[in-house]
Amino acid sequence: PSTIYLKDYQVPPYLIDKTELTFDLDETTTVVTSRLHMRRNPEFGLSTTPLVLDSGVDVKLIALAIDDYTLPEEEYRLSENQLIISATPDVFILTCETLIEPQNNTRLEGLYRSSSMFCTQCEAEGFRHITFYLDRPDVMSIFTTTIIGDESRYPVMLSNGNEIERGKTDEGKTFVVWHDPFPKPAYLFALVAGDLEVKNDVFVTQSNKEVKLQIFTESHNLDKVDYAMEALKRSMRWDETAYGREYDLDIFMIVAVDDFNMGAMENKGLNIFNSSCLLASPKTTTDDSYLRVEAIVAHEYFHNWSGNRVTCRDWFQLSLKEGFTVFRDQSFSADMHSETVKRVEDVSFLRTAQFAEDAGPMAHPVRPASFIEISNFYTLTVYEKGSEIVRMIHTLLGAEKFRAGSDLYFERHDGQAVTCDDFVSAMEDASGVDLTHFKRWYSQSGTPVIEVTDEFDAASGVYRLTMTQHTPETAAQPVTLPLHIPVKMGLLDPNGQEISAYFNGQESQEHVLHLTAESQVFEFTGVTTQPVPSLFRSFSAPIKLRYDYSSEDLLLLMSSDSDGFNRWSAAQQLAVNELTVLINQAIAKQALSIDSQLVKGFKNLLENKELDPAMVALILALPSQAYLSELAETIYPAAIKEARGFFKKLIAKELEEDFGRLYREHHLEGEYSPQAKDIAHRSLKNMALSYWLETDSELAHQTVKTQFESANNMTDQFAALSSAVHSQHEDAENMLASFYEQWQHEPLVVIKWLMLSANQEAADALSRVKGLMEHEAFDLKNPNKVRSVLGGFGQNVSGFHHEDGSGYAFLADQIIVLNKLNPQIASRLCTPLTRWKKLQPELGQKMKGQLERILKEDLSKDVYEVISKCLA
Ligand code: B3K
Ligand code: ZN
Secondary structure, eight states, rough: OOOEEEEGOOOSSEEEEEEEEEEESSOOOOEEEEEEEEEGGGGGGOOOEEEEEEEETTTTEEEEEEEEEEOGGGGEOOOEEEEEESSSSSSEEEEEEEEOOGGGOSSOOOEEEEEEEEEEEEETTTTTTSOOOOOOOOEEEEEEEEEEOOOOSSEEEEEEEEEEEEEEEETTTTTEEEEEEEEGGGGGEEEESOEEEEEEEEEETTOOOEEEEEEOOGGGGGGHHHHHHHHHHHHHHHHHHHOOOOOOEEEEEEEEEEEOSSSSEEEEEEEEEEGGGGGGOOTTOOOOHHHHHHHHHHHHHTTTTBTTBEEEEEGGHHHHHHHHHHHHHHHHHHHHHHHHHHHHHHHHHHHIIIHHHHTTTTTOOHHHHHHEEGGGGGGIIIIIIHHHHHHHHHHHHOOOHHHHHHHHHHHHHTTTEHHHHHHHHHHHHOOOOOOTTTTTTHOSSSSSSEEEEEETTTTTTEEEEEEEEEEEOTTTBOOOOOOOEEEEEEOTTTTSOOOOOOEEEEEOOOEEEEEOEEEEEEESSOSSSSEEEEEEGGGOOOOOEEEEHHHHHHHHHHHHSSOOOHHHHHEEEEEEEEHHHHHHHHHHHOOOOOOOSSSHHHHHHHHHHHSHHHHHHHSSSSSOOHHHHOOOOSOOOHHHHHHHHHHHHHHHHHTTHHHHHHHHHHHOOSSOOHHHHHHHHHHHHHHHEEEEHHSSHHHHHHHHHHHHOOSHHHHHHHEEEEEHHHOOOHHHHHHHHHHOOOTTHHHHHHHHHHHHHHHHOOHHHHHHHHHHHHHHHHHHHHHHHHHHIIIIHHHHHHHHHHHSSSHHHHHHHHHHHHHHHHHHHHHHGGGGGGGGGOOOOHHHHHHHHHHHHHHSSSHHHHHHHHHHHHHO
């Protein structure tokens, strides 16, 4: 497989002004006819360049014509992934008839079947599996789509834009014509056909335009779309107020499908969602999933401007739309609920998963310089770190100038396919802030490490912070350079009061420092006592901080910092410090013991009734297995697990009474609602329960069962079940079985059950997971189920990291099978194997052996890229 480079970008030699598509849908072969109104691109220069269209192996060519001239075979060349026509006029219509077999499409890209319906997924390069095309985002075209199908099977036939015509064909089939007035790249094309029910609503935009809103699902799911509909309306309103962005078509549609490779897709006017990211009801959906539905509905809707009206020039610019849109959806969720809670959740995820990616063999800049398979670059780096870059621009410019920048960006580039540089230029031009140095964040990978030391001179009242930055080198990036890093910070006195100090002549309790050099000194005056620095408030940059905080410092920050994020972060740091001691004892096979300061911090925390229960719950959550693995120099999975288990029990025993009390205080009676206040109580109650269960309390053991049996909502029921499973409750097996019994007809609950079951720690974890794959509920062709079982297993320490290597071999077997069936899913499943170099050597070598075994197979580009980079 070959590597594609950003530096080789060229404008397209041809343009497609109009695209007319006809789909004749059928159970066996679907006929696609395209009429492409093409011309040579004047910007390209050379006027003799052949026309090279992208094609998929699965597309069968039937007829090809330029204007009215049917091309004989000697006038074109067809290879595995291209159709080449050497001579064309300057302006012409290319007509092409192709056959595809959506029912055999297990890759779930292009046109495919999901249960009884037809649906599409074209981003990034799926359209070429439908017909021959210039399948690249800088070719934007006006689409008109005719869908022909049997009315009784496909009463609903949808595509982008507005329905402009409907009628019967001579054979008695129904046809529907859709027209989308906005030029778009092929990756935003969508088609859906099926026997679907619809929920209708209306949104009136800020300029008083009525927009018809429709959510389509299979009939048994129609009762679960109300929440998504409300979330959609909130998103539409928010984008008007926060960004001045109004919706632009007369209709906005969303369709839920069960088989989908990722979360959802922002096709123009016709979003397609994985049903797990759209459907919600109190009895079947947890609070987390409610919030996820809201965030994803918002994310896809926001793409209408950040992605669709202004799109990407090429796929290296993916973060232009994804980083920005993640930033937008994070801000939206923060506004709808709690800003601090949202920030903690996002940062915790970033530090765990994106940092690990940035330190591993697939590390790449937010704007990658090369790839083999673009599907592999829909990553945490492009999305989450990309969002952090936009957030830093927001911090550097301030809210008002940032808004001016985004207004200018949308105005300047509406209808265009542009680059990350264009985005930054708009921000600079509207604000007058120079972001030249800052832009390095887009091209340099790796997580910067910031070392901070300080000195205080009581006599002069001067406090100095010395900051040094360094980004780790990698093979692909032998030299790394200093970045422009915004450091939001403040100082606390020993009583936890904010110190008002002078920096650069300005007196303030909070400062934004600009760390731009490799090493810099920042001097504060008017400081009367030795302060404790509160650094990188709200996580003002995606970095790793090294400052030698004592446990007392951390306890002070934890209880008193005015920045809620840093209160949480201090608690995490203290927990990490203490867990590290325990992990090292476990590695050395010593008895575990610690005189924990964190317990004292927790004690104070639990006595403070003023605090947001959601924040208390987050602070109580111990650093995860995954986060501790990311932090470790060498990962000892079993030692980390042992240390976490020991620590949790220790805390639970010390604070047993508090956890029992918290449980009762935060238990809600009455009807379920997914509003922030109630979610907060449930999260603290269930966190308390999970600790309480770690004690020998008979009452706790009884409580978990009662909650499991009598909860009126999935959050509480599933929390009880998970806690029982993770604490190895004696009834855990029975509870799992009865949960399946109760919910076997709800696929979205079944995937949660599969995940928890696969995740269950046990000596025979592997054979249990093999059993799950044989279970009636499992289906290898359904990505949600595969992710649940194999993803869940990848987090199972005793099963996946079994010392005999059987867990790794099993995952490798599954990757090899899925590589043929669905390369995108197969490639994602490789992630746990990408950490082999950091694993304790005996395990790392076993993992490596499996990577080498996979590499010997006939691999898709997707899997090849990941595995070969792991072994490089
Ligand atoms: N843009 C899509 C992701 C497409 C992934 C293609 N492999 C969803 C999103 O980010 O909104
Ligand atoms: Zn997106």
